Amino acid sequence: xxxxxxxxxxxxxxxxxxxxxxxxxxxxxxxxxxxxxxxxxxxxxxxxxxxxxxxxxxxxxxxxxxxxxxxxxxxxxxxxxxxxxxxxxxxxxxxxxxxxxxxxxxxxxxxxxxxxxxxxxxxxxxxxxxxxxxxxxxxxxxxxxxxxxxxxxxxxxxxxxxxxxxxxxxxxxxxxxxxxxxxxxxxxxxxxxxxxxxxxxxxxxxxxxxxxxxxxxxxxxxxxxxxxxxxxxxxxxxxxxxxxxxxxxxxxxxxxxxxxxxxxxxxxxxxxxxxxxxxxxxxxxxxxxxxxxxxxxxxxxxxxxxxxxxxxxxxxxxxxxxxxxxxxxxxxxxxxxxxxxxxxxxxxxxxxxxxxxxxxxxxxxxxxxxxxxxxxxxxxxxxxxxxxxxxxxxxxxxxxxxxxxxxxxxxxxxxxxxxxxxxxxxxxxxxxxxxxxxxxxxxxxxxxxxxxxxxxxxxxxxxxxxxxxxxxxxxxxxxxxxxxxxxxxxx
Numbered sequence: 001x002x003x004x005x006x007x008x009x010x011x012x013x014x015x016x017x018x019x020x021x022x023x024x025x026x027x028x029x030x031x032x033x034x035x036x037x038x039x040x041x042x043x044x045x046x047x048x049x050x051x052x053x054x055x056x057x058x059x060x061x062x063x064x065x066x067x068x069x070x071x072x073x074x075x076x077x078x079x080x081x082x083x084x085x086x087x088x089x090x091x092x093x094x095x096x097x098x099x100x101x102x103x104x105x106x107x108x109x110x111x112x113x114x115x116x117x118x119x120x121x122x123x124x125x126x127x128x129x130x131x132x133x134x135x136x137x138x139x140x141x142x143x144x145x146x147x148x149x150x151x152x153x154x155x156x157x158x159x160x161x162x163x164x165x166x167x168x169x170x171x172x173x174x175x176x177x178x179x180x181x182x183x184x185x186x187x188x189x190x191x192x193x194x195x196x197x198x199x200x201x202x203x204x205x206x207x208x209x210x211x212x213x214x215x216x217x218x219x220x221x222x223x224x225x226x227x228x229x230x231x232x233x234x235x236x237x238x239x240x241x242x243x244x245x246x247x248x249x250x251x252x253x254x255x256x257x258x259x260x261x262x263x264x265x266x267x268x269x270x271x272x273x274x275x276x277x278x279x280x281x282x283x284x285x286x287x288x289x290x291x292x293x294x295x296x297x298x299x300x301x302x303x304x305x306x307x308x309x310x311x312x313x314x315x316x317x318x319x320x321x322x323x324x325x326x327x328x329x330x331x332x333x334x335x336x337x338x339x340x341x342x343x344x345x346x347x348x349x350x351x352x353x354x355x356x357x358x359x360x361x362x363x364x365x366x367x368x369x370x371x372x373x374x375x376x377x378x379x380x381x382x383x384x385x386x387x388x389x390x391x392x393x394x395x396x397x398x399x400x401x402x403x404x405x406x407x408x409x410x411x412x413x414x415x416x417x418x419x420x421x422x423x424x425x426x427x428x429x430x431x432x433x434x435x436x437x438x439x440x441x442x443x444x445x446x447x448x449x450x451x452x453x454x455x456x457x458x459x460x461x462x463x464x465x466x467x468x469x470x471x472x473x474x475x476x477x478x479x480x481x482x483x484x485x486x487x488x489x490x491x
Contacts, residue, residue, distance in 0.1 A: 090309035090359060092349055098342075101311050104303050105339045107332050110153065116302050117295040118154045124286055125158045129258060133166050133224055138214075138255035140247050140281065142232075143262045145288030148330030151262050154288070155228055162226070170224035170258065177234035183242040186229070190249075190257070194221050207245055211252065220254035232263040240272055244279065251281045259283070290329025296321035299331060300338060316341065316365040323369050333372065340368035374475075380447075381475040387432060391440055392449065394419035396472045413441065 091097055103109055115122070125141065132139045143151050163169045173193045175186055187206035194213070204212065213219045229235075235243050250257050261283070276282045291299070300317050320341070324334040338360075345364045381392065397419050417437055424431035432440070 088309050090307075090311055092346065092358060097309070098346065100307060101304075101342055102339060104307060105300075105335050105342065107335055109303075111303055112306065115150065115153055115157050116299055117291065118150050118288070121150075121286055121288055122154050122158055122161075125155065125260070126161055128284060129158065129162050129226065130165065132258045133162070133170060136224065136256075138250040138252070138257050138259075140250045140259040140283035141261070142283040142285045143260065143288065144265065144285065146290050146329065147264050148328070148332035148334075149288040149290060150331060151288050152230055155260060155262060159226065159228070168223070170226045172226045172228070174228045175230065177229060177231040180234070183235050183237060186235070186242070186246065190225075190227060193225060193227075210249055214249065214252035214255040214257075217254050221256050224256050224258060226258045226260070228260045228262070230262045232261040233265050236272075240275070243272055244275060247276055247281045247283060248279060251279070291325060291331050291334075292329070293318070293321040293325040296325055296329075296331060296334050300334065303335075310359055311342070312338070312360045312365075313362060316360055316362050319362060319365050320369065323373065327373060337365070337368050337372050340371060341365045344368055375471065377471050378475045381472065386429075388440055388444060390423050390427075390429070391416070391420055391437075391444060392472050394423055395449075396469045413438070416441070 090101075125143070128139065128141050143155065145151050159172060163172075171193060173190065175189055177183075177186070180186060184205075184207070187210060191206045191210055213221070229246070232243070235246070237243075246261075247259065249255060250259050273282060273285070297317055300312075300321070304311055317338075320334055320337050324330065324337065327333075341360050341364045344367045345358070345360045348364070349358070381389065384392070394416050398415050417434065420437065421431050423429075431437075
């Protein structure tokens with residue numbers, strides 16, 4: 001039938017390239033950029049069938065199922081991924097499964113399915129390396145960004161891609177500046193990679209030998225060398241001579257160095273780029289911005305996709321992504337929080353007698369986040385000696401139910417000492433004497449926990465609690481011992 005035939009052939013006609021496109025392969029190649037090809041392949045590998053549009057090459061047999069006009073079917077299309085992506089239940093009591101979860105969330109684990117959310121940065125770095133190799137010219141690139149933004153991992157992925165693409169693979173050299181004994185040792189490592197024997201006289205330094213090598217065509221190496229310098233912040237000296245000499249190696253006429261520098265300091269480029277620009281060796285700068293909440297959530301789910309079971313509640317992952325993105329956008333910190341949440345869930349599972357299955361919930365993630373993002377005052381409280389911490393618990397008990405925010409010193413000391421003695425008695429900890437107790441109160445006052453002042457009206461010495469009671473309770477919320485101290489009768 002003509003009508004059925006036209007309907008059947010329309011998708012094929014839409015997929016067939018036009019004659020103009022067939023005769024102009026360059027335009028077709030421009031339209032199919034590496035970024036778009038990577039994005040298309042990533043989309044096809046990442047999304048499941050419920051996400052696929054019925055007009056995007058789906059088979060005729062599958063199209064009628066997707067084209068439904070009922071409200072329930074539209075709701076299924078919206079939440080179809082939850083039904084289709086349903087996995088077997090996770091058994092957290094299985095040591096093998098628990099270890100697999102922790103390894104998937106480890107910072108050192110490189111995802112086998114690739115790196116996500118850094119396609120644009122990887123494309124720019126690859127195009128830079130590709131241009132240098134094709135034109136057989138040296139070049140310099142500076143990659144900067146906050147810690148945990150995927151700089152080193154992205155550069156390693158680009159190196160693998162360059163080795164697969166190039167007909168004549170360039171030599172590679174990776175240098176971590178934290179392992180250098182001296183900043184000038186970086187030139188010795190580059191010189192050793194070119195396999196050049198030093199002269200017997202030894203009058204020329206490694207930097208001078210490299211400069212001489214790249215200045216003459218006879219001594220210049222034939223193969224290109226891709227040098228990746230990580231933690232470039234450690235090369236900064238008072239005169240920045242090493243940093244300038246390193247980038248100037250790419251300006252010599254017969255240089256074969258493709259230099260990629262990685263640093264965490266974003267303002268480092270502003271500090272040394274003006275000088276490099278005056279020396280005509282300004283590098284290309286690519287900035288890795290902090291991850292957003294959507295990117296953090298996507299990366300975590302991407303890592304957990306390799307597992308055959310669900311580990312987290314979606315709300316727990318979203319809570320972690322929002323908290324980390326608002327603080328720093330550090331992906332390493334987000335992975336550490338997720339691992340900590342798994343450990344919290346594991347410890348609570350061991351304390352309970354339930355044999356059922358479960359997942360990491362919002363409460364587990366909240367506990368893990370509170371451990372990572374502790375206020376400064378909470379860390380200082382946890383570093384105090386035990387008796388001073390018990391005095392703070394007595395302070396919380398005293399001031400929490402005191403109607404006046406400031407009372408006379410003698411009255412507060414009496415109530416405070418009474419609460420402190422009661423805490424020590426119930427905890428079976430020997431209490432200190434009154435003199436030592438007064439000294440501890442003075443120490444806490446000097447550290448800013450208390451304020452001992454004098455009122456102008458009645459000229460009486462008063463004591464005021466300088467920290468919030470919520471900080472004290474938050475600091476000891478995971479300690480059963482101090483929770484009992486905070487539960488003591490108030491006076």
